[in-house]
Amino acid sequence: MSDMSMDALVLVIPRIALAGNPNCGKTALFNALTGGRQKVGNYPGVTVERKEGIAKSRSGQTLSILDLPGTYSLDARTPDEEITRDVLLGRRLDEESPQVLIAVADATNLERNLGLVLELKALKRPVVLALNMMDLARSRGLDLNLEVLAKELGVPVVPTVATKKQGIDELLEALVLQYKRQQHPNAAEIAEHHEWRKPTHDEVRARFIEVDRILGLSTRTKANPTIWSDRIDHIVLHPVWGSIVLVVLLATIFQTIFSWATIPQDWIKQGIGLFGTFVGGLLQEGPLRSLLVDGIIAGVGAVLVFLPQILLLFAFILILEDSGYMARAAFLMDRVMGRVGLHGRAFIPLLSSHACAIPGIMATRTIENPRDRLTTILVAPLTTCSARLPVYSLLIAAFIPNTVVWGPIRLQGLVMFGLYAAGIFAALLMAVVLRSTLFRGPKPPLLMELPTYKKPSAVNVMMGLRERAWLFLKRVGTVILTISIVLWFLASYPKAPAGATEPAINFSYAGRVGHAIEPVLRPLGFDWRVGIALIPGFAAREVMVGALATVYAIEAANEESKVSALGEILRKNWSTATALSLLVWYILACQCLSTLAVTRRETNSWRWPLFMVGYMTVLAYGGSFVTYHVAVWLGLG
């Protein structure tokens, strides 16, 4: 399609923007409207940037839908709220102003949500109010006269249940009608409304008096307060009981990850072993056979076996997110966060970093103060992301006996929990250091809305898991596969000279590099093989597992080595001190180029990613050095 016809198309499609308070279901509505699969969660601040999709009404009208971060008011305080304000006011040069607005309101909390609706209405743009979560509001006994509400607000009102895709067609038709019926303002008219100014206290008060008046007229029966929710909160938000619940919950998750994942992991291991034997049997001894068996199957297979554990971890995270518990955990952690100088809002970014540091760093946009935000960005990569899970699992399974500690608690699960806790502890400790040196300043209080408890949606969880599985397999099939192939070449060539008695890998490019950096790594208990595996680990942490599998497979090419026995090979070749040292390295090192790239983007400077990689490398080296020598001293060397 030519540039001109693309421009024409863009002009023809009405641009609709979703705006509303945080956690009112905007992204769920966006997904329902567009068929998209954007991440949703039952806590505020999931969406931190604009997302765009296309929807089609029953009458055949195509609409461009824009999802925006949640905001309580157009008076933006955080970077994500600024995005919403600027898009709505047409202040962004790279973004055409939306022609119709969907004001999304949580029907269970209209007293607060309608304030923004009135602000949006004041922009003199066609608005349709989507009263979302109507099922929840009705189940609590709320009875609204929607006609009166629409009349008093002066905008069409459509009840919706985004998660069940209810009211979507009606909403689309209302949008089309609004777009066609009202003559939407031209660019010059919109420019007039750019002259938005910060409202005074009196204006804000008057707005909420108006909200009370409208609700007084339109509410037939008020919603009952959710007493059961308060009872649960009484326990989970209690400083002592709440902390115990949190620790027990996390410990259970890590125990379960180890015990439940074993069976599917064994199936995958057996499958990979059989496939390796099958492929090996098809070809004669030679480079292609070595590439397929020792490079690709060994490298990719070693990472693939961790799929069940990753899916189990995410199943728990998704269930906790959907239930509304995550925001409670943030509230509970505010006291701890406050002691280390972190803002309470930093909890959600740090929690997101347990999946991947990148969404975690982006989620810091919800933090108002630049000092608090930068501190959170810099410590986020210390929390344990899912890419570390394969390395942790491999080393724990190989070196930690699975003995019973107490009742259902086993040592392997406990060590895994300890590694995650160590990541959190390291992040909090670094936050203390940064807040008392580089980023001194007062800590603002946490003001956080606690979402309603909800029964986790099985569809949502399954969709999330499908997405996770696909991402993991895509990563295995792209980055890990290509790195395994390149590493195979580097570890196989140049070939050993005739009559050489040492293993051929010693003469290879990778072997030479490994031997060259060995003196630096030796004090940490790492040999040249670990050195080889650490380098591609910078592209993606879990590549290290595949790289180790490839290196050991090539080294033992003439022996009876099997791809599924990497843990066994490591147990034979490494001491427990080396394994512990490597675990500490993995907790503390910044082995992720993507994290550095996103830090550069979010801080708009190279200074902070360089600082991040610098301090984390020093921490990792120091931590591993101490761990290795203490372990050797304890007789584990």
Next chain:
Amino acid sequence: MRAALGAGNTLSLQEVIAFGIVALAVLSLAIRFYRSYLAGPVSGWLLGRGKVKWAMRVKAQSAGGSCGNCPSACGPEVKTKAQ
């Protein structure tokens, strides 16, 4: 390549196929690296020099620093299909 094989060696059929696969992998890694880490800064640099058209072209090739580990938070925007 011959140097890598060692003196006096010639390429066997298995080696030709294996090296072909390695070459494809290197190319794929190079493209991925460019799209993930270079295209964004290069686009910014071009924009700074006033070459808007080139900047937009390069920006379109950027993968937005995505690591592939997170479902949707990466990249400046996500276009989804029609319902």
